[in-house]
Amino acid sequence: MMQDSSVDCVIGVNSVSMDERDLAKLCLQGDAAARKELYARYAPSLFKVCLRYAPDRAAAEDTLHDGFIKIFDSINKYSFKEEGSLAAWCRRVMVNLSIDRLRKEKKLQLQYTDRPPEPDTDGPPASLVRRIPPEVLQGFINELPPGYRTIFNLFAVDGLPHREIARMLGIKENSSSSQYARAKQILAHKIKNWLNNAAE
Amino acid sequence: MQQNDNNWLDAVRDSIESIEEPLPEGMWDSVAADMAAITRRRKAVRLSIVGIAAAAVLAGAFLILPQQGKPEAAAPLIAQAETPATAADQVQAHESGHEQSVSQTDTGLPEMTGQPAPAVTSDRLAELSEPAPAVQPETEPEPQTEQQTRAETPAEKVLKTAQERKADQPADRQKELQTEPQLELQPEHIPEHHSRSISTGINFALGNGSSSASAGRISTASVPAEEPIFATRAEAGRQGEHIGYHTQYVHNMPVNVGINLSIGLSDILSLETGLTYSYHSARHFSYLNDYVMGCDRQEIHFAGLPLGLRLTAVEMRKTSVYLYAGVMTQKCLYASWNGNHLLINPVILSSELSAGFQYDIAGPMSVYIEPGLIHCSVSGDETYTMYNDAPWNFNLKGGIRFNIK
Numbered sequence: 001m002m003q004d005s006s007v008d009c010v011i012g013v014n015s016v017s018m019d020e021r022d023l024a025k026l027c028l029q030g031d032a033a034a035r036k037e038l039y040a041r042y043a044p045s046l047f048k049v050c051l052r053y054a055p056d057r058a059a060a061e062d063t064l065h066d067g068f069i070k071i072f073d074s075i076n077k078y079s080f081k082e083e084g085s086l087a088a089w090c091r092r093v094m095v096n097l098s099i100d101r102l103r104k105e106k107k108l109q110l111q112y113t114d115r116p117p118e119p120d121t122d123g124p125p126a127s128l129v130r131r132i133p134p135e136v137l138q139g140f141i142n143e144l145p146p147g148y149r150t151i152f153n154l155f156a157v158d159g160l161p162h163r164e165i166a167r168m169l170g171i172k173e174n175s176s177s178s179q180y181a182r183a184k185q186i187l188a189h190k191i192k193n194w195l196n197n198a199a200e
Numbered sequence: 201m202q203q204n205d206n207n208w209l210d211a212v213r214d215s216i217e218s219i220e221e222p223l224p225e226g227m228w229d230s231v232a233a234d235m236a237a238i239t240r241r242r243k244a245v246r247l248s249i250v251g252i253a254a255a256a257v258l259a260g261a262f263l264i265l266p267q268q269g270k271p272e273a274a275a276p277l278i279a280q281a282e283t284p285a286t287a288a289d290q291v292q293a294h295e296s297g298h299e300q301s302v303s304q305t306d307t308g309l310p311e312m313t314g315q316p317a318p319a320v321t322s323d324r325l326a327e328l329s330e331p332a333p334a335v336q337p338e339t340e341p342e343p344q345t346e347q348q349t350r351a352e353t354p355a356e357k358v359l360k361t362a363q364e365r366k367a368d369q370p371a372d373r374q375k376e377l378q379t380e381p382q383l384e385l386q387p388e389h390i391p392e393h394h395s396r397s398i399s400t401g402i403n404f405a406l407g408n409g410s411s412s413a414s415a416g417r418i419s420t421a422s423v424p425a426e427e428p429i430f431a432t433r434a435e436a437g438r439q440g441e442h443i444g445y446h447t448q449y450v451h452n453m454p455v456n457v458g459i460n461l462s463i464g465l466s467d468i469l470s471l472e473t474g475l476t477y478s479y480h481s482a483r484h485f486s487y488l489n490d491y492v493m494g495c496d497r498q499e500i501h502f503a504g505l506p507l508g509l510r511l512t513a514v515e516m517r518k519t520s521v522y523l524y525a526g527v528m529t530q531k532c533l534y535a536s537w538n539g540n541h542l543l544i545n546p547v548i549l550s551s552e553l554s555a556g557f558q559y560d561i562a563g564p565m566s567v568y569i570e571p572g573l574i575h576c577s578v579s580g581d582e583t584y585t586m587y588n589d590a591p592w593n594f595n596l597k598g599g600i601r602f603n604i605k
Contacts, residue, residue, distance in 0.1 A: 141216070
């Protein structure tokens with residue numbers, strides 16, 4: 001239910017001036033134009049979220065389709081807090097749906113280990129990382145083992161805390177931390193190797 | 201080091217977020233079409249639910265029966281009383297005690313002690329016996345009517361005799377007889393199952409212990425010695441009705457509360473089970489013509505195991521309206537009659553259709569209230585509940601539900 005004490009009558013959709021509060025309200029009322037506006041506004045970033053977790057592009061498209069159905073169907077559960085909260089809420093719906101799909105299809109492949117990670121080494125300089133083509137970095141992440149990749153994306157890219165990740169994946173919080181540390185080491189190693197090769 | 205660690209990770213994130221991915225073609229059309237189909241389907245489901253709920257409410261409004269039992273329902277089984285002798289022995293005891301009589305007042309009527317009637321044995325029967333008055337017609341008897349051509353039953357003789365005697369009393373004595381305190385029967389003095397005829401006799405006493413005893417005696421004598429006195433409670437009731445005795449149950453609406461567990465099968469469909477408690481109370485009135493002989497209170501406590509399906513019609517953030525259909529088995533936990541333990545063990549099998557309103561408290565826990573229509577069948581001949589005469593009833597449930605999705 002929308003957290004709004006005022007009695008508004010929003011007619012029509014103006015993509016320039018429409019804020020998230022009004023957009024969500026219209027979507028709740030079933031306005032087709034508002035729904036299309038929401039899709040146009042957030043679908044590109046949400047598709048990238050799906051691509052991060054899905055094993056392939058076809059699975060990512062299915063997740064995107066089902067995710068928007070879920071967003072429109074459960075928009076009544078969204079409560080406006082500030083501008084940007086609708087985007088974050090939609091993003092969270094997509095992440096949850098992606099993880100659920102992975103679990104149902106048993107493709108999560110978590111590395112169940114509490115082995116402490118190797119001593120942390122320095123990461124590559126941020127300035128050098130920015131010179132690496134984004135597609136190369138995405139490729140490095142995709143090459144990570146599935147469990148490491150999932151936890152890395154959840155923590156480093158989507159910003160979920162380890163406690164939330166542990167609850168979502170059904171693992172211990174320590175396990176989430178150690179697997180993220182291991183993923184980070186592997187990624188840093190790959191980036192350094194690429195930078196060394198590029199320097200040569 | 202930590203700052204550098206965060207910096208290069210931020211750089212990785214910013215970099216991959218900048219990647220442009222083309223959206224799949226036709227994705228929006230597919231989403232829009234599916235949303236329209238979902239909306240149409242839910243609208244049809246909601247209309248169906250509303251229609252069914254309205255039909256159930258209307259059906260319940262027409263089917264609700266008055267919550268009163270049949271007059272011939274007699275008092276149920278309670279604590280065991282002393283087993284009286286067989287009918288033959290009782291008749292013989294009566295014959296031998298024919299000359300004995302209880303103390304009589306100056307008016308010729310035995311005194312009503314107002315004490316609870318004791319358990320009736322053959323000895324007691326002899327003590328309570330009273331010589332039947334001899335009727336000496338002074339004039340030539342009138343031609344007998346059809347009713348008089350058949351032999352008067354013992355009960356009719358007693359009533360007639362008692363009425364004649366009453367009419368002979370002075371006006372103040374008649375008034376006194378009218379205002380005699382009601383005979384309150386203590387449950388432990390109501391005899392056992394197969395001596396029901398005696399207890400029936402005691403029940404419809406005209407404020408006169410001797411008369412009641414004689415009625416019991418006479419009704420005993422009216423039955424062949426080798427047969428049981430009354431085979432069923434209904435028969436005892438009918439015999440009672442013959443001389444103006446009847447009973448009546450007034451039932452209160454059962455109250456049902458419980459803890460429910462709901463397991464989500466889909467977005468709108470859930471499987472429900474749980475544990476319920478229901479309380480059934482009733483008042484049992486016994487009358488002789490228009491004279492209230494007694495008022496008893498029956499209470500039965502049940503524990504129930506429900507199983508059903510719940511279909512959500514309207515769902516908002518914290519509230520929802522739904523339709524429920526299910527079955528339930530209820531077992532008696534405890535029963536009482538005027539506060540005394542009632543030795544019955546009924547089982548109620550019920551099927552139910554109801555509409556409910558639910559409010560989410562916190563997490564998976566919510567409270568609900570559910571008015572609906574219920575059909576119940578009760579096992580056991582000894583138990584008399586509102587469902588014996590009115591199996592279709594309105595029911596009101598409320599409780600706490602734990603939702604598991």
